[in-house]
Structures are given as C-alpha cells and as structure tokens.
Amino acid sequence: MSRLTDDLNDPQRAAVTHGTGPLLVLAGAGSGKTRVLTYRIAYLLANDKARDTEITAVTFTNKAALEMRERVENLLGQPLRGGFVGTFHRWSLEILRRDPEAAGLPRRFVIADTDEQRQMIKRELKKLGLDPKEHPPRALLGRISGLVNRGASQSSFANGSSDSQSELLATIWKGYEARKKAAGAVDFDDMLVLARDVLKSHAEIRSRIQDRARWLLVDEFQDTNALQMDLLELVLAGERNLTAVGDEDQSIYRWRGAEMDNILAFERHFPGSSVVKLEENYRSTAPILAASGALIAANQRRRGKTLFTSHEGGEDVRLYIGADERAEARWVADRFQELQRRHSLGEMAVLMRTNAQTRSFEEELTRRHMAHRVVGGLRFWQRAEVKDALAYLRLVIRADDTIAFERVVNVPTRGIGAATIDILRGHADHDGTTMVEAARRLPAELAPRARISLERFFQILDEARDKRAELDPGDLVGWLLEASGLLAMYDGDSEEKTARRENLQQLAAAVAEAAQRGQELEAFLDAIALLEEHDDDDAPEAITLMTLHAAKGLEFDVVELAGFEDGLLPHANSRDEPESLEEERRLAYVGMTRARRWLAMTVARSRFLFGTRVPTRPSRFLVDLPEDRYTDVSDTALPIPAAGLSEGGRTAGGLPRRPRPPARRAKKAAATVIDETGQGWRPGDRIRHGRFGTGVVLACQGTGPRLKLVVFFDRAGRKTLVPTIAKLERL
DNA sequence: GCTTGCGGTATTTTT
DNA sequence: TACCGCAAGC
Numbered sequence: 001m002s003r004l005t006d007d008l009n010d011p012q013r014a015a016v017t018h019g020t021g022p023l024l025v026l027a028g029a030g031s032g033k034t035r036v037l038t039y040r041i042a043y044l045l046a047n048d049k050a051r052d053t054e055i056t057a058v059t060f061t062n063k064a065a066l067e068m069r070e071r072v073e074n075l076l077g078q079p080l081r082g083g084f085v086g087t088f089h090r091w092s093l094e095i096l097r098r099d100p101e102a103a104g105l106p107r108r109f110v111i112a113d114t115d116e117q118r119q120m121i122k123r124e125l126k127k128l129g130l131d132p133k134e135h136p137p138r139a140l141l142g143r144i145s146g147l148v149n150r151g152a153s154q155s156s157f158a159n160g161s162s163d164s165q166s167e168l169l170a171t172i173w174k175g176y177e178a179r180k181k182a183a184g185a186v187d188f189d190d191m192l193v194l195a196r197d198v199l200k201s202h203a204e205i206r207s208r209i210q211d212r213a214r215w216l217l218v219d220e221f222q223d224t225n226a227l228q229m230d231l232l233e234l235v236l237a238g239e240r241n242l243t244a245v246g247d248e249d250q251s252i253y254r255w256r257g258a259e260m261d262n263i264l265a266f267e268r269h270f271p272g273s274s275v276v277k278l279e280e281n282y283r284s285t286a287p288i289l290a291a292s293g294a295l296i297a298a299n300q301r302r303r304g305k306t307l308f309t310s311h312e313g314g315e316d317v318r319l320y321i322g323a324d325e326r327a328e329a330r331w332v333a334d335r336f337q338e339l340q341r342r343h344s345l346g347e348m349a350v351l352m353r354t355n356a357q358t359r360s361f362e363e364e365l366t367r368r369h370m371a372h373r374v375v376g377g378l379r380f381w382q383r384a385e386v387k388d389a390l391a392y393l394r395l396v397i398r399a400d401d402t403i404a405f406e407r408v409v410n411v412p413t414r415g416i417g418a419a420t421i422d423i424l425r426g427h428a429d430h431d432g433t434t435m436v437e438a439a440r441r442l443p444a445e446l447a448p449r450a451r452i453s454l455e456r457f458f459q460i461l462d463e464a465r466d467k468r469a470e471l472d473p474g475d476l477v478g479w480l481l482e483a484s485g486l487l488a489m490y491d492g493d494s495e496e497k498t499a500r501r502e503n504l505q506q507l508a509a510a511v512a513e514a515a516q517r518g519q520e521l522e523a524f525l526d527a528i529a530l531l532e533e534h535d536d537d538d539a540p541e542a543i544t545l546m547t548l549h550a551a552k553g554l555e556f557d558v559v560e561l562a563g564f565e566d567g568l569l570p571h572a573n574s575r576d577e578p579e580s581l582e583e584e585r586r587l588a589y590v591g592m593t594r595a596r597r598w599l600a601m602t603v604a605r606s607r608f609l610f611g612t613r614v615p616t617r618p619s620r621f622l623v624d625l626p627e628d629r630y631t632d633v634s635d636t637a638l639p640i641p642a643a644g645l646s647e648g649g650r651t652a653g654g655l656p657r658r659p660r661p662p663a664r665r666a667k668k669a670a671a672t673v674i675d676e677t678g679q680g681w682r683p684g685d686r687i688r689h690g691r692f693g694t695g696v697v698l699a700c701q702g703t704g705p706r707l708k709l710v711v712f713f714d715r716a717g718r719k720t721l722v723p724t725i726a727k728l729e730r731l
Numbered sequence: 732g733c734t735t736g737c738g739g740t741a742t743t744t745t746t
Numbered sequence: 747t748a749c750c751g752c753a754a755g756c
Contacts, residue, residue: 060745089746114744132751133739188746223745256744354742356748376744410732417732530746549743571742587743610741611747 004043004075008035015276016040020239022273024221024266027245028307029292029593030283030555037217037245038068041083042075044215055083056213056235058091060220062531064553065090068219084212088228089188089530092195095209096186097526102202103194105186108398108522111529112185115387116403117141117176120183124175135172144173148189149225149257182434183402192227199234210237221246221266225257229269242270248303249296250590252549254583264303281307283555285314288599291629292592298624299582317592318600319564321618321634325357325604329364332560332602336370336543339558339598345371347557349544351591353569357562358545365543375546381528385486385500386507390525392480393511396464397522400436409439412485414453420446460484473521474512481508548591559595561588564603565616575620588621601630 005013012032015025016039027033041057044050059065069085084091093111100107112120121137147157154177158170180187186194199206213235218224221244224232236242248263267273281289289307296302322328336348350361358374365372380386388411391404398404410416423446427438440458442451460483467476481487481504490497490504514524544556548569563569570584592599603618 062746064745087746111746113746191746220745252743253745255742356741413732415732547743549745552745568742573742583743608747 004039004046008032008039009280011276011278011280012036012039015243015278016043018243018274018276020241022236022240022242022266022270023244024263024270024273024275025243025245025278026263026275026303026305027247027278028281028305029247029250029590030281031278031307032280032282033219033245033247033278034064034068034071036278037219037243038071038075040243041068041072041080041215041217045076050215051082052080053082053212054214055080055085055217056091056215057083057085057217058088058219059085060087060223061553062087062090064219087530088231089191092191092231093526093530095195095198095205096191099198099202099205102198102205105194106184108184110183110185110394110398110401110403111191111526112180112183112187112403113529114141115382116185117187119403119406120176120179121172124172124179127175128171130172135168140169140172143169144176145189146257148193149227151226151230153193184398184400185403189227192231196227196230196234199231206234207237209235214239215241215243217243217245219245222248222251222260222263223253223258224262225259227257229259229262233269240270242273247305248301249299249305249586250552250593252552252583252587252590254579260301264301277305279305279307281309283596284309284593284599285597286312287314287317287629288592288595288597291317291599291625292589294626294629295585295592295621295624296589298621299585301579301582315598317630319603319618319622319630319632319634320600321603321605321632323604324606324613325360325563325608326364328562328602328604329360332361332562332600333364333368333370335560335600336558337368343557343597344541345543346541347596348560349546349551349554349556349558349594350560350562351546351548351551351594352562353548353571353587354563355547357568361545361562371542372545373542375544376550380503380506381531383500383503385490386503389477389481389486389504389507390528392461392464392484392486393477393521394525395436395461396468396476396480397525399461399465400434402435405436405439408484409454409457412489414457415447415449416453416457420450420454472512473515473524474508477508477511548587551594552590555594555596557596558598559591559600561591561599561601563607564588564601564619564621565607566618566620567616568607569619569621585621585624588619 005016008016009032012035015023015036018040025033025036027036037057041055044055045052057065057068059068065086069080072085073080084094086094096103096105096109100109118137118141121140122132125132125135125137154170154173157166158174161167161170180190199209216232216236218232223246232242244263244266246263248260251258251260251263254260262269267275284292286309289309293307320328320331322331332350336345339348350358352358355376362372362374381390388408391401391408391411394401394404395408406421409421421435423443424435424438427433427441427443428435431438439454442454446454460480463483464476464480467479471479487501487504490500511521511524514527515521519527561569566575569588570581574580574584592601601619604616606613606615608614
C-alpha cells in the first residue's frame with residue numbers, strides 16, 4: 001500500500017509505519033497530526049497488521065472522532081466496521097451499557113448533565129441547611145470533579161479529610177453520590193470511573209476490551225488526565241500498541257484535570273516506547289511560525305519542538321494598540337474588509353480569552369453588515385424547552401427516571417408545586433421507593449388538584465408508551481409535544497416563542513432522522529447526552545468569533561487575537577502561579593498558530609469592566625516576542641512594558657486574586673494610569689475603611705459629588721464607595 | 732404559581 | 747454594566 005505512505009514526510013512515515021510497542025507522536029501545530037493518526041489506522045488495516053475489530057481510537061470530542069472516522073474511510077475506500085472511533089466518554093459508556101450490573105448500575109441508568117448535577121448539589125445543600133451562596137454548587141462540583149479525575153473517590157476522600165472544610169465537602173459529596181444512586185444516574189466523570197472499575201474487577205470484560213484495543217490510538221494526548229491514563233493502562237496488554245498523539249504546547253485544560261506529565265514523562269509511563277517529533281508545519285507562513293515559536297519558547301515545562309516551513313515569505317504579524325475596545329473592533333473590521341478581497345469571511349476569525357469580549361466585535365460587525373457568528377452561545381440541547389421535551393421522552397422510556405420526572409411534572413404548570421413535591425419525596429424516602437413510584441400511588445394527603453394533575457400526567461406517559469409500538473419515533477415526539485402541552489406553552493408569535501416552537505420541532509425532526517438511521521430511542525438519548533454541542537456549521541460564509549479554547553484544532557486564513565492584554569491574556573486569575581501562567585502562554589500560542597496567512601494581536605488601552613472603565617496594559621507575553629517578529633501598526637506609538645512591570649497590578653480583567661499589600665508596587669503601577677480625579681483619589685491608592693479594612697483603589701467613577709471609588713479590599717473584596725460618605729483613610 | 736426586583740457576581744468548559 | 751438566581755409579593 002505504497003500510495004498511503006507516499007504523501008508523508010519522513011517522521012510522519014516513521015509514525016504511520018511504526019510496529020508494535022508504545023509510540024508517542026509529538027505533533028506540533030499544523031504538522032499533520034490527524035493525517036498521521038488516520039494514515040496509521042489505514043496502514044495497519046491495509047497491510048493486515050490489524051483487523052478492524054482490533055482498532056480503538058479515542059478522542060476528546062465527537063467532532064474529532066467523526067472527522068477521524070471519515071478520513072480513515074476515505075483512505076480505505078470503504079466504511080470502517082468493527083473498530084471503535086469515539087470519545088473517552090462514549091467508549092466508557094459502551095462498556096457500561098453492555099454490562100451495567102458489573103458496575104452496580106441499574107439496567108437503564110441515565111446520564112446526569114451539568115444542570116442536573118447542580119440541582120442535586122443544591123438539594124443536598126438545602127438538606128444540610130447550607131447556604132448555596134457560601135457554597136456555590138458549581139465550585140463544589142468542580143472540586144469533586146477535580147478530585148475524581150485525579151483518582152480519588154468519595155470514600156477515599158472522606159477517610160483522608162481532616163479539616164472541617166474537607167469534611168464538609170466529603171459530606172456533600174456523599175449526599176451527591178446517594179442522590180445519583182437513587183436516581184439511577186451517572187455523571188460524566190462516573191462514566192470513566194465506573195468503566196475503569198469494571199475493567200479492573202472483571203477479568204473477562206477487561207480481556208474483551210483489550211482484544212478490541214489491540215491497536216489503541218489516542219488523540220490530544222496532552223489533555224488526558226489521571227483517570228483516563230488509568231483506563232488506557234488497563235486496556236493495554238501484550239504488545240502495548242499505544243499510539244499517543246499530542247502536543248504539550250497546546251495543553252490548555254490543566255484546570256480541567258489534564259495532566260501534562262502524561263506526555264512529558266511518556267517514556268516513564270510506557271517503558272520501551274518510541275518517540276517521533278513532527279516539526280514541519282504545513283499550515284502557517286514563516287512570520288507566523290517565527291512569532292508563535294518565539295512565544296512558546298519562553299515556557300519551561302515542555303519537551304521542546306521547533307516548527308519550520310519550507311514556504312518562504314508571508315505577511316508580517318501585526319500588533320495594534322487602540323484606545324479602547326471599540327477602537328480595537330474598528331481596526332479589526334477595517335482590516336477584515338480589506339482582506340475580504342483575498343479571503344472569504346468564512347476564513348476569518350477573531351479569537352479571545354473570554355466570551356464577554358465578543359460584544360464589541362458583534363456590535364461593530366453588525367453595524368457594518370459583515371456576516372459573523374459567535375461560537376459557544378446557547379447550545380441547542382441545553383435550551384430549556386428542548387430539555388423539557390427530552391425529559392418527557394426519557395420518562396416514556398424509563399418510567400422511574402426521577403430527574404426527568406422532577407423536571408417536567410409541572411411543565412407546563414399543572415398545579416404541582418413545591419408542596420406536592422415535598423409530600424411525594426417524603427413518601428419516597430419513607431417507603432424507600434422513587435418519587436415516581438410514590439406519585440403513582442397518589443397519596444391521600446395530596447391536594448385534589450394535584451391528584452388529578454398527576455393522574456393526567458401519568459396518563460399521557462402511559463399512552464405515549466402504548467403509542468411507541470404504532471408510531472415511529474418522530475411522530476411519537478410530535479404527539480408527546482401536543483399531548484403534554486409543551487408546544488402550547490409557546491403559542492403566540494413573539495420572536496422568542498416562535499424560536500422555541502421551532503426548536504421543539506427541530507427536536508422531533510432530529511428524532512425522526514435518528515430513527516431513519518436505525519438508531520433506537522435509547523441510543524439517541526445517550527448520544528445527545530454525550531453531545532452537548534449541536535454541530536451545525538451551516539453558515540460558513542461568516543466571520544467566526546470565539547474563545548481560544550473553542551479554537552483549538554481549527555485553522556483560518558486570517559486570525560485576530562483580541563485583548564492581548566495583561567489581565568486578559570494572561571488572565572488576571574491565572575497569572576500568579578507559574579504553572580497557570582505557562583498555560584496562558586500556551587493559550588496565546590494556540591491562538592496564534594490557528595492562522596494560516598494573516599495574524600494580528602490587538603490591545604485596548606482601556607476596557608469597560610464590571611461597570612467601570614479600567615486602564616489596561618499590553619500583555620506581558622509581548623516581552624517574549626523579539627521586536628523583529630512583529631510590526632507595531634498602532635496609531636500612536638505607545639511604549640511596550642518592560643518585563644515584569646505588569647506584575648501584581650490591578651489592570652484590565654483586573655482584580656488581583658490575592659490583593660498584595662506593598663504600596664511601593666501599587667504606586668509604581670498607578671503612574672501608568674491615565675485617569676486622575678479631582679478629589680485626589682486615583683487608582684492604586686491604598687486606603688483604609690472603618691468596616692472593610694484596607695484595600696486598593698481600582699478605579700474612579702464620576703466626578704465631584706457623584707464621585708465613586710471602586711475599591712478592592714484585602715478581606716472584603718470589591719466594593720463601590722462614595723468617598724465623602726464612607727470614611728476613607730488614605731495610607 | 733408567576734412576576735418583579737434586589738443583590739451578588741463577573742475565566743476558560745472537549746464530555 | 748449585565749446577568750442570574752432567589753425571595754417577596756400578587
């Protein structure tokens with residue numbers, strides 16, 4: 001099969017044709033990572049080194065999996081049967097669905113999504129009499145997830161927790177586990193945990209999976225966490241044919257538990273492994289590579305690669321510093337208008353650190369009637385009306401789905417409020433059954449209205465279950481939407497209601513389409529639980545606005561990296577710790593390397609943040625870029641900060657994670673601040689307040705009697721004060 | 732049970 | 747500033 005290896009360069013070919021044993025492919029940005037992965041699969045199959053049932057290829061996103069499968073099938077000229085190409089979660093889920101009992105799960109367990117997780121934590125807090133404001137469910141779940149992904153379990157954590165803080169977490173966690181169990185639900189992390197446990201404890205299942213993963217390929221290896229590593233090690237047997245492809249310089253999910261050591265210390269994890277570096281870049285021009293390469297070279301934690309290209313020339317990388325975010329957006333829109341002569345709008349992107357930054361660009365592009373789309377907005381499957389409809393569907397399939405029941409028993413409202421739910425929950429707890437069971441029995445103390453409503457509710461579900469036999473799934477959903485009254489909820493012709501009705505119809509269409517593909521309703525529900533994102537990229541001729549995280553894996557002719565400022569990139573919350581600062585640098589690197597032909601970074605000298613205009617300064621990452629790697633095209637030449645100057649300040653994005661006392665530093669930073677107010681207060685001043693203690697002035701709003709100060713107090717956090725009323729002492 | 736208004740908060744979010 | 751979630755009030 002020479003055709004397969006002909007169009008590869010030497011290192012690529014070495015990776016593709018590698019024999020048995022672990023292989024790490026260090027694939028620089030744009031070096032043909034997916035190509036190596038897909039060619040390797042095709043090569044193994046075409047040369048009878050592997051049977052298709054022995055191929056397992058794991059990715060992080062459904063999109064990547066889909067692309068991989070398609071490209072392999074294109075190479076092979078036929079569909080790939082038997083093998084597995086999918087995400088870690090789907091892989092785990094398949095193991096669990098096949099043998100739920102092995103994992104101690106009910107046969108028809110459900111997947112709890114983020115909302116449902118939060119709901120359960122909230123209930124638990126309420127039960128414990130804790131204030132959700134003091135213990136934000138989001139943060140609690142984050143901590144639990146972090147622990148789980150590092151290999152902990154509720155019980156192991158509870159045993160090891162000594163201080164009251166961790167004991168509290170252990171208690172909440174325990175309740176959370178109990179709730180999931182009662183609901184027959186697993187969360188995203190559980191899928192991996194349980195799959196790992198099953199593989200560990202059930203030799204026959206393990207051996208089956210090991211056979212299926214005789215050739216195991218893992219994409220984006222830099223993003224794997226400890227749990228995923230456990231999983232991989234469990235299924236690697238005999239020849240240990242792991243092909244891991246990744247790039248430590250593009251590791252941007254540390255905060256989600258990604259463990260860079262998996263790639264940095266690959267050889268230690270997998271003795272006897274080979275390593276191939278892909279350093280020839282086929283994506284970007286030389287100037288873009290030179291600039292991004294200089295930036296990432298400043299990182300310590302990396303194995304080190306130097307990307308090169310055989311293509312000469314290319315436009316300079318530009319830096320533009322504008323007065324504010326409007327000037328920034330204007331400049332970008334101007335450039336994109338010019339560039340439109342050579343590049344389509346679909347090949348242009350504005351990338352940024354935070355979602356909030358899209359705003360000024362949306363406004364400017366709308367004003368100019370330039371087509372654009374924001375990636376990462378509300379997701380189809382996350383919309384309330386869609387989730388409601390899905391909950392009905394879930395109840396049809398699995399009558400005792402407590403989560404779904406609670407979600408829609410009163411949607412549309414039918415007089416079943418908190419009081420009714422409490423009664424039902426009381427019965428369920430008392431009898432040791434589910435709420436749905438309790439509701440079915442229609443306890444006597446229910447209000448008459450609630451009884452009637454519940455009866456009707458169950459009638460609808462029962463009828464739907466009967467209809468399952470006669471209607472095809474799409475029609476079943478249609479019927480359910482009518483019968484439940486979900487559709488009627490959005491009667492009317494306001495834009496919002498119409499949109500919601502359309503979403504519901506779209507859902508019915510999606511179900512019908514899945515059925516046509518031969519997918520069972522159960523499988524369909526699983527699929528969308530795993531696929532939070534709705535992949536409809538059907539507006540290609542538009543400028544893309546998105547976060548740097550969302551941009552990973554994509555490429556565009558024209559890329560603009562917006563908000564190249566200290567506080568934003570690196571983000572204020574991630575610049576103190578060296579490890580996270582390096583991750584911020586990688587984030588910038590990912591952004592820059594998305595560009596094929598044209599790249600610019602822009603800075604707004606002031607930004608509207610938290611209700612105030614805050615001065616900013618260019619990113620400290622500029623210091624990593626030698627001046628000949630970019631061209632400053634700002635209207636007025638503004639000085640670029642020296643290394644370290646931007647440390648610890650309160651600049652854009654602005655609140656220091658831990659306010660630091662030294663007045664010396666505050667003074668120094670204040671000198672760079674433009675605004676100064678009549679009252680003699682200015683950003684950077686250290687002050688003392690009777691109640692809040694000491695703090696630092698972040699910004700001044702208004703003048704004269706309307707003057708307000710935004711102060712960040714060391715202990716009390718951010719407050720807005722009127723200096724003439726609040727007694728402030730200047731330090 | 733639904734609406735309104737207040738207070739608190741303000742990264743990134745593959746599944 | 748802008749949004750979200752919750753508590754009070756209709």
